[in-house]
Amino acid sequence: MEPFEHHTGIAAPLMQINIDTDAIIPSREMKSVSKKGLEDGLFAEWRYLSLTTRKENPEFVLNQDPYRSASLLLTGENFGCGSSREHAAWALYQWGIRVIVAPSFGSIFYNNCIQNGILPVVLGPEKIKELQTFVELNPAVNQLTVDLRATIISAGSNICYPFSIESSDQQNLLQGLDAIGSTLKMMSSIEAFEENDIHRRPWVYL
């Protein structure tokens, strides 16, 4: 996983609440037993007028310039609710999204972002509205900057908001850690737990 320290880019406003992972990537766009090639299916039902011809819907924000090159998303409450499909995070990343700013996130999706080098920023709706206003004045120029080490999101010289993130999530993103590798180093603790637990709860061990 690519380490994430800071990021500056164009932010696309997708201001709806409860955007679910079925909308982020519909089930029928997950065509193969693979984590790759999912960017084409991102927001497919909203992005295309026809799923077969892939004719673009000009009204969808990510089909408009300069949002076509966006790497941040500004969105509504409960983003990524619903299905646990990690394809939602993979599709966003592969399309080019690195930061998602929302008042709240679906909890499985949030974890999937951390696992894949996408920074989920939790910010109040009023603050997101201000960022949106700033961006929309001149989207190509009015880019947003996120500094994960300082936990700050800023817009131009006047807007600068701190955000909070669990320190473990912050560290995982900063270092681009291989979580399995780190845990495998704790195998002696896991084995010690099992040796004790098998006496307490023998029925668990098949």
Place this chain on the structure above:
Amino acid sequence: MGLTLIEKIWQEHEVINQGDGNSLIYIDRIFLHERTGSIALKGLEKANRSVRNPSHVFCTLDHIVDTFPGRGDETLMPSGKDFIISTRSSAKRADINFFDLGDPKQGIVHVVSPEQGIALPGVTLVCPDSHTCTVGGLGALGWGIGSSECEHALSTSTLTVKKPKMMQVIFDGTLPVGVTAKDLILHLIQKFGAAGGTGYAVEFSGPVVKNLEIEARLTLCNMAVEFGAWTGIVAPDDKTLEYIANRPFTPQGETYHKALTHWEQLRSDSDAHFEAILSIDCETMSPFVTWGTSPQHAIPIDESIPDPAQETDPSTQKSMHRALQYMGLNPGTKMKDIAIDAAFIGSCTNSRLSDLRAASEVLKDRKVASGVKAICVPGSSLVKQQAEEEGLDQIFKAAGFEWRESGCSMCFFAGGESFGEQQRVITTTNRNFENRQGKRTRSHLASPATVAASAVSGKLNDANSLEIG
């Protein structure tokens, strides 16, 4: 201060307390299916890692497999066969428990895990599927994860988990006739929102929950994720112990008796602390149905579609407008005046034997309204077999329902079968999202009895009204 049930299970599984709100939690059971489990197994193979404890890992075919009678590996979904074959061969190589087509243990993961005694009170169970919280109905701690976390659990038997806040939801009073667990959870989500439980683990309690049968508790916990919660749980009691006795993976003999002693202690202490407590009076509840594209767009079936103009929050108002447009509905329309094109009974929410019994009671000696496509998909091969032994399949078929093989089926549209554009479906599933059941398909969530009553009425209706009129 005492502990909540979830805190007790948490403590019991804590391998390492990482000191920052995170713990390395021991995972007792892992369940996989061909949709996302296939990718996790393949990912593991690619990284040259192995499944650490194969006997604790289970895999079924449910998401992509067709449900037509006589089905095989071929699917209506293009490339669906690849998922099935890949899952089967990865499962074989990893030497995990695999429930293939033709095996009575095959079925929807969240129906199979309680039914086979794989989910037990106090165990931790994960699956790369958001409805894993279903097993909370037995007092198990289950939650949905992504594929990366699944690979982590498979290769280390653990997961790093952020400890959630504790919420208690009390369903008070007595449940009126015809009102079910499905109505309870829709009511909760309608009242507190689809993000109402975000950041929380929810314990469902109160006299109504105490009186629910186990399968109804599974339905209740199933949709905890639709409430935004990390998971939902009900404290195990005598009904739970009776339910789990003598299932294929339930412990036997001396170990069983040791387990019983343990399970009987699994409840929140009287002085346990919950960061949030919500209460719902069920005394005057009616059956619920959804009108929009989020589970929070639910109302009692006797009421009319709410007017977005009455909504004060602008983003909620906007989402209501969008939902009405998608659903092709107008504010003020009586729910019971809405005509339907199709009826679906199935999914991890409502496809167990008790659900099929409830629907068949309504359908007995009645016919599905003309022009309504009606489908029943039992939750597991075992449920199907038991239902057939009781003759329920005959009732469904006589009424005009299709009777299928088990699987997730049309709970979602994976590219195979769907209800079609702008078709209006009354469904026992859990998600009424845009395009979920098919392109432009309009889904109304409800209980099995309400779906059956609507199917015979040709429009939204509940079973109580059917009897009167």
